[in-house]
Amino acid sequence: MKHHELTYRMKEKAELVQAVVTTVCSMEDVLRYVVDLTLRQNGKSLVAPCLDSQNRQVLETFCSAAGLTFLHPPLRNHLTDIHTALTHADWAIAETGTLVLNSASEDLRIATMLSETHVAWIPASRILPDAVALSDRLIETMKSPPGYMSFITGASRTADIERVLAIGVHGPQTLHILIMEENPS
Template identity: 50%
Template sequence: MNRTELLQHFEERAQAVQTVVHRVADWAEAVRYALELTAHRAGATLAPVGVPKEALSALVEQGASHQVRLLEPPLRNHLEDIHTGLTPADWAIAETGTLVLDSTSEDLRIATMLSEVHVAVLPASRIREESLELGHEMAALQKDGPRYLAFISGASRTADIERVLTIGVHGPQELHVLILEEDAS
């Protein structure tokens, strides 16, 4: 499968599980997206974790103009305050529309699981066709000791015995994936 087909397949599968997918040119565009989304959803806070330093500087500058407060680590001090979590994603699996995140950091786990909206930024080059292709990457991570990996497919959802679907009970109500174009850093 060529790169264009792989991107399209991932987008289709992710959208099938109610994930919003957009392509962005760089982290600056991703920051604008996350701030505008937070403001549009009447959110007051954004928790950036793992965001590159230059993008974080832009986030600080633009946050005030959007009336969005940035939450600083440790996020344990803000458990009930997180509207939007902004994080990088390590890989994606096109076959299932799934994100893979090295969530060893407690702050990353909090930003991705306790926010109302999770915005994940994924380099296009890190999309794999199927999960078996991640074997080498995951083995390399283990060299530094045990890791906590999260596989995320869409927003949090659950259904009770009567098959009533509920969104956002055990995690974010919305998942947005921003795909960094190939030439982006």
């Protein structure tokens, strides 16, 4: 499957599970998106545990301009304060619209579990057709423990009451996926 087909399928399958999927061209797009989204949702705070220092500085600048609090690690100090979490995803699985995050870092886990909104960006080249295509990489990671590997498919959900689907039980209530096209045409 070609890249654009995988991107299309990823978007289609992720939207089936209520994820919001957008294509972006640069890190700046990502940073602006996450700030705008937080403002739209009346959120007050933002975390970005795995961001490199250069982008983190840009994001912090955006945050202060927008009146948002940028929370610094360790995130255990902010367990109840996180509105938006910005993270990358290591891979994505188009077949099911799934994000795969190597979550050995506790800050990353806390960000993706205790935020109200999770925004993840993924380079288009890291979208794979199915889980089997990922298995060598998964095994490799599992063989250098300790590890905590997360497959995330849509927002947290339940159907435990009368089998009616409800979104946002214990995890994030919304999931946004930003697919980054390396060579936008």
